[in-house]
Each structure stands twice: as structure tokens, then as C-alpha cells.
Amino acid sequence: MRSLADQLTKKLSKKATAVARERLTPQTKRRIRKVQRLVLGQHTASRTRHGLAAARACLGSGEYEEAAVHVNAVLRRNPTDSGALEVASRIAIKRGAFTEAGHHAVRRMERTRDPVHWSSGRKLVGRTRETDPRWQPVIATPLPAPYHPRPGRVVYVAKESRPFLHNGFCTRSHESLQALVRAGRDVLGVTMPGFPGVLGIDEPPTESVVEEVTYRHLLPAAGRPLLALGLDEYVELTARMLAGLVAAERPALLHVSSGHRGFESALAGNAVARWAGIPWLYEVRSFFETTWTDDPRYAERGEYYERRFATESRMMAAADLVVTLSGPMRDEIIHRHGIPAEKVRVVPNAVDVNRFVPQERDLTLRHRLGLADTFTLGYVSNLSHPREGQEVLIEAVAELRAAGRSVTGLLVGDGNRRQELERLAKKLGVARHVVFTGNVPFDEVAGHYAQIDLFVVPRVDDRAARMVSPLKPFEAMAMRVPLLVADLPALAEIIGSGARGQAFTAGDPGALAAAAARLMDNESERKQIADAAALWVATERSWSAVAAAFGAAYDDLLATSPARHEALATANGSTAC
Known part of the structure; x- marks a missing residue:
């Protein structure tokens, strides 16, 4: 504490300063204030x-x-x-x-x-x-009156399609549509505005016919300029363009699959279905709430995650029926999103067993990839999202090589994390033993599956990975390539009790390496797994079965659509939504 003398000195100093200021001229005071402001x-x-x-x-x-x-x-x-x-x-x-x-x-x-x-x-x-619960896209054009749907006609809304992309999303869409067409269903595919021009394709078409499937492309030539729009503006544009197509094609039902963020295609589909007075089905392909960031600390928390989760829930509730890919996804939709169980159905992924068939290895390709005289742990997937967990596979290869095992990792696909993964392989000293193929033409993918001795799905434990069933394991099963998967619910459902594949602790390279080593040493077990898996996908996971399940869902919705159409048309007054 200051002494009494110090306190008196300070008070006297302040008083003296005040007295001195009183004696200053106004001009001097202004100069002092200017200097004080400057300082x-x-x-x-x-x-x-x-x-x-x-x-x-x-x-x-x-x-x-x-x-x-x-x-x-x-x-x-x-x-x-x-x-x-x-x-x-x-x-x-x-x-x-x-x-x-x-x-x-x-x-x-x-x-x-x-x-x-x-x-x-x-x-x-x-x-x-x-993502505001008070907002929805507005369709300002009056509904053509009277609106008479064409009996049984379905418009299937997909964010993208073949022949321009061959990813898992497009594969499920196309194979489902093709099987529906072959089953006699009147279905028309339509892609989101800007596709395929957004891919940089010159003179993109307004319509594509791939095998038996017809796709309409909305504003395909707009492409990348549409990226300048706000996300809400793009959803409004989608709703208006889709409304125009619906007015021309007069479907009795809308089938809407997840968009890039999941819910944005549903926002547009819901607005159009309400406007036209027809039922709509929401096919939930994944849980996209966490995909806004690559940072695991924030992926499942914070305002934006919560807003996206709530918007997804609202769209599920607004749909007349929700279809999803797996049992764990259905449980998640019921228990976390709060959708009634009777409103949610599972239509699983499948495989074309005529396209993916066991085949002899191409030895020229094997030598070109550097796989000769080595046991190959392979994965076919994009290299863009951390959930795929390619790091775990690379680290397992390093552990197996350190233990004297002659193994090579084969990563088929490409993405924005490729350089990061290549740096990891180099850091661990296995750059020569982890092969990155980059993008592989669709017709050559099966030949790369044939190079794999053990198909590994190294997904790490995040929300979507726990619930979403990928397509690639089914393709490997059809080709009789044995499976080793992370022990996540969606993957565990694929391998059943272990007869169709083996599991390791998700995110644990040591567990992956140990499981792979055991299977390397047991050729007969690998054969039993592969045979059981091939029989299961042939009988339980065909696209014709998928079409039958979708057809049953369509029939159930269409059976109630006349009354629904009349009620909505009356409520809307056949005018703008």
C-alpha cells in the first residue's frame, strides 16, 4: 500500500495540474487536446x-x-x-x-x-x-389448373447423374432407375440446376439417355455461374425450375434424394409437391450435418451443425415417406430426428452382379501398379473426406511392413486429400508400398477390384460413417474379394455375424494390421468369407429387389394421392405456395 505521504503528494500534484490548466489560454488547451487525441x-x-x-x-x-x-x-x-x-x-x-x-x-x-x-x-x-425454420422457397407462378397427374408417373430428383459421373451416388440413382424402368415403371430422372455444366463440360445437353434411363438437366449451361448464388437463392431457383418441369410432365409423385448438403433438394421438392398437391418421398442417402467442416472438434457441435440437423429433421417430417439405406440409419431417423417409425423404410444399397463378376487378374496391370509378389490390401473410394480413414490403412501397411510382411496398400480413386495421404505414406517410409491410382475409368474399376487380396473399409468413427452403408463393399463381395471392415454399425450390418467378412476396431491401425495378418495366414477362411458374401449379395442385394421396394413405396403413396391432391389444391387455391 502507498504511504500517506505518497497519497498526499498525488492529490497535490493533481490539484496543481488543474490550477495550471485554468491559467492556459483556449488556444493552448485545444493544442493539448489535439496532442492527447493523437497519442x-x-x-x-x-x-x-x-x-x-x-x-x-x-x-x-x-x-x-x-x-x-x-x-x-x-x-x-x-x-x-x-x-x-x-x-x-x-x-x-x-x-x-x-x-x-x-x-x-x-x-x-x-x-x-x-x-x-x-x-x-x-x-x-x-x-x-x-436453415431458418420460418423460411421456405416461394413459387410465384400459379399452379396450372386443373392439374391432372399422369397416373403412376414419378419424377426422380438427383443432384447429379451418369454419364458424367460414376460415383456411388450416381450408381445408386442410375441402377435404381434402370431397374424401375425395366419393371415397367414410368420414371423420369432430373438433375439439379447447373449440372453437368458445373463440371466444365462444353455444350452440356438438356437431356441424357443412359441405357434405359432418361435424365433431364435443368439449366445445364449455367454451370459454374450458379456458384455465385447464395445457397438460399440456389434453392429458390431449384424449386422454380422443378416446378416448371412438374407442370410440363405432370407426375403423380416426386422422389427426392439427398442433395450436396442433404436437405437442399428436399427444401425445393417439398415446396413443389405442396404447390402441385402431390405426395413426395425423401430418400435420405447420408447424414450431411457434419460435412460443413473437416475439423472433428466442431463437426457435431455448434450453431451451424444444429441448424443443419434441425432443417434435415423438418424435411423428413414434411415428406410423406422417408426411405434410407440401412437399419442404423433408420434407427437414427426415428430416435434422433423424431420421425414416426411407420413413416421410415429401408431400401438398402445393392450391386449389379452381371457387371461385377469374379475375373482373372490382369498381370500387365498388376506389374504396372507394382503389386507383383505382394499381398494387396485395397480400398476403392474418394480421397476427399476424412471419414473414409485411408490414413488407418496406410499406417497398418507400415506396421505390417515393419513386421516383415510383404504387403502393399492400393487406394483406387482421387480427391483433395491425396497429397496429404501421400505425405503420410512418405513419412512412414512406405511410399513405395502404397499405390495411389487416381481416377479410374468406370469400365476399368472391376479390373482393379480383381487386384485386391483383402478389401479393407477403414472408415473412422463419425456420425455418417457409423450409419451410412457404402456401395463399394457390395461390389467387392460380388467379385468374391474378402472383406475386412471397421466395426461401425452400418458396416457390421453388411458382414452380419462375421460369416461375410471380418471386423477390426475403427480408427486403430494396429487392430487392422493384426486382423489382416491373421487373414493373410488363413487362405481357406478368406475363401469361405468371399463365397458366403457373393451368395448373399446375389440373393439379397440385387437392384431388382431395390426397384420392387421403391415400387411398393410408390404404390402406397399413390393410393392416397387423390384425396391429398384435392385437399392441398383446395388449401393452396391452385395459386402460389
Whole structure:
């Protein structure tokens, strides 16, 4: 504590200063205030620079909560600082706080009046608008009256299609549609606006016919320019374009499959079905709420995750029927999304056993891939999403090689994580023993399956991986390639009690290596697994069975559609939604 003398001295000093100020001229006082403001401004600017530098450093190192503390301190001192608002918006995006991010972006735009800032702010606001429970797409065009659906006609809405893409999503769509057409169903495929022009295809067609399936493409030539729209604007555009197609084709039913974010195609489909007064089916292909980020700390928490989850739930509730891929997915939809059990059906993935058949290995291809005289642990999948867990397979290969096992990892596919995975293989000293093929033409995929001794699905434990059943294991089973999968519910359902494949602890390279080593040493067990799996997919996982299940769902919905159509038409007054 200060002494009494110190306190008296301070008081006397303040008094003397006050007396001195009283004797100053007004001009001198103004000069003093100007100098004080200059010194204070320099001090504030210095604190702002240091605060922003600390915020940017924390942002770069992934310390988002600490970054937010630093930038918020800057904004308390200067709420309109453009640089601080930009950094604050970026930090909020990383944390999944998109309402906050949009707020900062709008204030920045108001401060700078920069069109680029306006565009980025509008896009952020669009993310929160499309997930607002009070918002839905508006179709301003009156419903053509009277609307007489063509009996049995179905419009199947898919985000993308063959012949331009051959991923798992397009495979399920196309094989389902082809089997439905062969079963005599009147179905028409339609892709989301901008496809396939968004892929950079010159002169994209408005219609594609692939085998027996017809796909209509909405605004295909618009392509990449549509990426400039806010997400809510794109959903509104989708609803209006789809409404035009429905008015022309007059389907009795809409079948809507998950979009890029899951719910966006359902938002458009729901608006159009209500407008036309027809039932709609929502095919939930995955759980996309976590795909907004690659950071596992934020994937399943925070505002944006919760908004996406709630929007998905609303769309499931709005649909007349929900179809999904597996038992675990159905349980999730019932118990976490709150959808009545009688409203949710499972239509599993399947395989074309005529396309994927056991075949002799192409020895030329084997030598070109560097697989000669080695046991091959392979996986066919994209290299874009962390949930696929290719790291676990690479680390297992390193452990097996260290134990003296002659093994090679074969990763068929490509994606934006390829360089990261290649760096990991190099770091672990197995770069020569992990083969990355890149994209493989669809007609050559089966030949690459034939190079695999043990098909490994190394998915890690996240929400979608736990629930979603992938297609590739069924293709491997049809080709009699034995399965080794992570012990996640959706994968465990595929291998059953273990007769159709073996499992290892998800995310554990040591467990994968141990299970692979045991199967390497037991050729007869590998053969038993492969034979049992091939018989199961041939009898239980055909696309004709998928078509039959979808057909039954269509019939059940169409049986109630006349009364529903009349009720909705009356409620809507055959006008805008």
C-alpha cells in the first residue's frame, strides 16, 4: 500500500495540474487536446495491430476460441474496423457460428461498400436463411389448373447423374432407375440446376439417355455461374425450375434424394409437391450435418451443425415417406430426428452382379501398379473426406511392413486429400508400398477390384460413417474379394455375424494390421468369407429387389394421392405456395 505521504503528494500534484490548466489560454488547451487525441489514437492503433496479429496467429494455428477472444477485444474498441470484422467473420465460420459470421460480414460491407464484400456477406446470410425454420422457397407462378397427374408417373430428383459421373451416388440413382424402368415403371430422372455444366463440360445437353434411363438437366449451361448464388437463392431457383418441369410432365409423385448438403433438394421438392398437391418421398442417402467442416472438434457441435440437423429433421417430417439405406440409419431417423417409425423404410444399397463378376487378374496391370509378389490390401473410394480413414490403412501397411510382411496398400480413386495421404505414406517410409491410382475409368474399376487380396473399409468413427452403408463393399463381395471392415454399425450390418467378412476396431491401425495378418495366414477362411458374401449379395442385394421396394413405396403413396391432391389444391387455391 502507498504511504500517506505518497497519497498526499498525488492529490497535490493533481490539484496543481488543474490550477495550471485554468491559467492556459483556449488556444493552448485545444493544442493539448489535439496532442492527447493523437497519442491516444496511436495507442489504440497499436493495440488494434497487436490484437489482430494475435487473432490471426490463433486462427492459423486452429485455436479458434482464443482467436475469437482477441478479435472481439479489438471490436469492442473499434466496432467498425474493417480488418477486424473480416477476421472475426473468418473465425466465426471456423467455429460454425454462421449467424455471427454473417453479422460481421454485413457490417464490413456497410463500412467498405465493396461489391466483393457484399457478395461474400450475402452468401453467409444465405446459409442461415436456408436453415431458418420460418423460411421456405416461394413459387410465384400459379399452379396450372386443373392439374391432372399422369397416373403412376414419378419424377426422380438427383443432384447429379451418369454419364458424367460414376460415383456411388450416381450408381445408386442410375441402377435404381434402370431397374424401375425395366419393371415397367414410368420414371423420369432430373438433375439439379447447373449440372453437368458445373463440371466444365462444353455444350452440356438438356437431356441424357443412359441405357434405359432418361435424365433431364435443368439449366445445364449455367454451370459454374450458379456458384455465385447464395445457397438460399440456389434453392429458390431449384424449386422454380422443378416446378416448371412438374407442370410440363405432370407426375403423380416426386422422389427426392439427398442433395450436396442433404436437405437442399428436399427444401425445393417439398415446396413443389405442396404447390402441385402431390405426395413426395425423401430418400435420405447420408447424414450431411457434419460435412460443413473437416475439423472433428466442431463437426457435431455448434450453431451451424444444429441448424443443419434441425432443417434435415423438418424435411423428413414434411415428406410423406422417408426411405434410407440401412437399419442404423433408420434407427437414427426415428430416435434422433423424431420421425414416426411407420413413416421410415429401408431400401438398402445393392450391386449389379452381371457387371461385377469374379475375373482373372490382369498381370500387365498388376506389374504396372507394382503389386507383383505382394499381398494387396485395397480400398476403392474418394480421397476427399476424412471419414473414409485411408490414413488407418496406410499406417497398418507400415506396421505390417515393419513386421516383415510383404504387403502393399492400393487406394483406387482421387480427391483433395491425396497429397496429404501421400505425405503420410512418405513419412512412414512406405511410399513405395502404397499405390495411389487416381481416377479410374468406370469400365476399368472391376479390373482393379480383381487386384485386391483383402478389401479393407477403414472408415473412422463419425456420425455418417457409423450409419451410412457404402456401395463399394457390395461390389467387392460380388467379385468374391474378402472383406475386412471397421466395426461401425452400418458396416457390421453388411458382414452380419462375421460369416461375410471380418471386423477390426475403427480408427486403430494396429487392430487392422493384426486382423489382416491373421487373414493373410488363413487362405481357406478368406475363401469361405468371399463365397458366403457373393451368395448373399446375389440373393439379397440385387437392384431388382431395390426397384420392387421403391415400387411398393410408390404404390402406397399413390393410393392416397387423390384425396391429398384435392385437399392441398383446395388449401393452396391452385395459386402460389
